Amino acid sequence: MKQQEAWPSKSDTPHFTGLPFTRKESDHRRRHHHHHSSSKSNTSGSTRKSTSSSSKTHVSNNLKHQQYDYSLLPFELVQKIAASFSLPNLRAASLVCHAWRDALQPLRQAMMFLRWGKRYKHGRGGLRSNVDKALEYFLEGAARGSTPSMVDAGLIYWEMGKKEKGIALYTKAAELGDPNGQCNLGISYLQADPPSYKEAVEWLYKASFAGHVRAQYQLALCLHQGRGLDQNLQEAARWYQQAAQGGYVRAMYNTSLCYSFGEGLAQCRRLARKWMKRAADRGHSKAQLEYGLLLFSEGDMMKAVVYLELAKRAGETAATSVKNVILQEMSTPSRDRVMHLADNWRALPSSR
Template sequence: MVLLRYGKRFKRRGGVRRNLDKALDSFLKGAVRGSTLAMVDAGLIYWERGLKEEAIALYQKAAVLGDPAGQCNLGISYLHAQPQNHKEAVKWLYQASIGGHVRAQYQLALCLHQGLGIHRNLHEAAKWYLKAAEGGYVRAMYNASLCYSSGVGLSQSRRHARKWMRRAADRGHSKAQFEHGLALFSEGEMMKAVVYLELATRSGETAATHVKNVILQQLSATARERALLLADNWRALPSSR
């Protein structure tokens, strides 16, 4: 839809100066014409501006029309609304989850894990963490790793725990980078450990700094320089965030 394209150009500076007012206007026109994508994008701008009732109304329209992003955003909105409505949140997050929306799957898993709006069910929570992880959602990869490591909700598996921790680390999850760095250190992979611990440190994981410095003292000057250069040149793999 042309109006949706114009709205996104104004919002993302796609060849034009960023102008949220013009973006919102284009999205609202698209929403009136029935575009659920435009409804969701207009809702996002309203939410960012603190106009939560207007945002929720648009998410609701998109959700009822079956748009997974609208359902997900509506569910998340109910989690943060005043007052909160956990039951409605879970209802819409579930609808988005079965539609394949990975962020909704992760949020639904959190609700199941914490017992928000639904009976606490660690097995179901782990199932949705894993589903979202397989769909590329980084935070779900980290949580799936923790489930495999502890045996909570999933059969305990060191191999699967390491796999998902590494995947989360390679996609920029700072806690996963710290944990993966520690695992590499314990296996004697000093150079690789320094790279991940340095990345975690740069992302604010202060506990990684001490371990990294201990390892650096054991490396030659050349190895230290090489490890830090690898960290400088590191780029996160694509993900659904």
């Protein structure tokens, strides 16, 4: 299991058909509006004068919107807008008009390269894991403007030690509005030597506001530690909570600590316990250790040993001594039961 970071010292299809894309439709609406207006009975001249100015402005604004032909948008602009789209959204956008269908063809092709790249990277679909082949496919997708492909290619470069190439791809994806690219770029700046905290926080904020839970957690750490900006425990706790509610297990653990110590949040033992258990049930080893100790203090020995055993297996050596003390007081059937529960335990889904 990967080492967790310590307490400081995570419908698709848009309704494009609702937009007026052609002049013919807007012309028809304008003629219909004119006919409908002329068929109404005449009102007094004074009423007509009092409403004519606002009515003309309202109608004029509506007609300007209706007359705009979205198919005239430059291909480059359409491609930039859709660079981070998922495949279902790309398919939906491609149905808007022939121009959009043609403009988005490279991005649809990029999705095929992205899919094959993931298969080679993770050894799926009957393929053996091949990082070089995966990178080749990701770069093909990136060349067609796909930001998910840029992010995956950047990650492989980063893991290869070619960090400059990775950062270049992260930057391109981030500038096109991809939250994964923004998050990875922000973390890259944090890990630089020396770190570039100001740039890191800027990109982490953008990804966080887009709902990226890992970025929210990293931003909370920066706020908690005062890296790149003034320390702000209240805002840090708010972003921890946001990421925890989005399923990010490390944020669950830190949210528990905020409630436990009263840092940025009102001290609350009940909520601290709730978030500690959530983190423990999702495989956070420190949370398993601390929740096991909490259960031990409450006298729930059976559950305490299970969590302490899980923590020990995940590398928390401090769990061993307490666990052994409890086991000595248990009967053989109870000890067997505890080991059976630990052996069959499975972590709940999380965003890591």
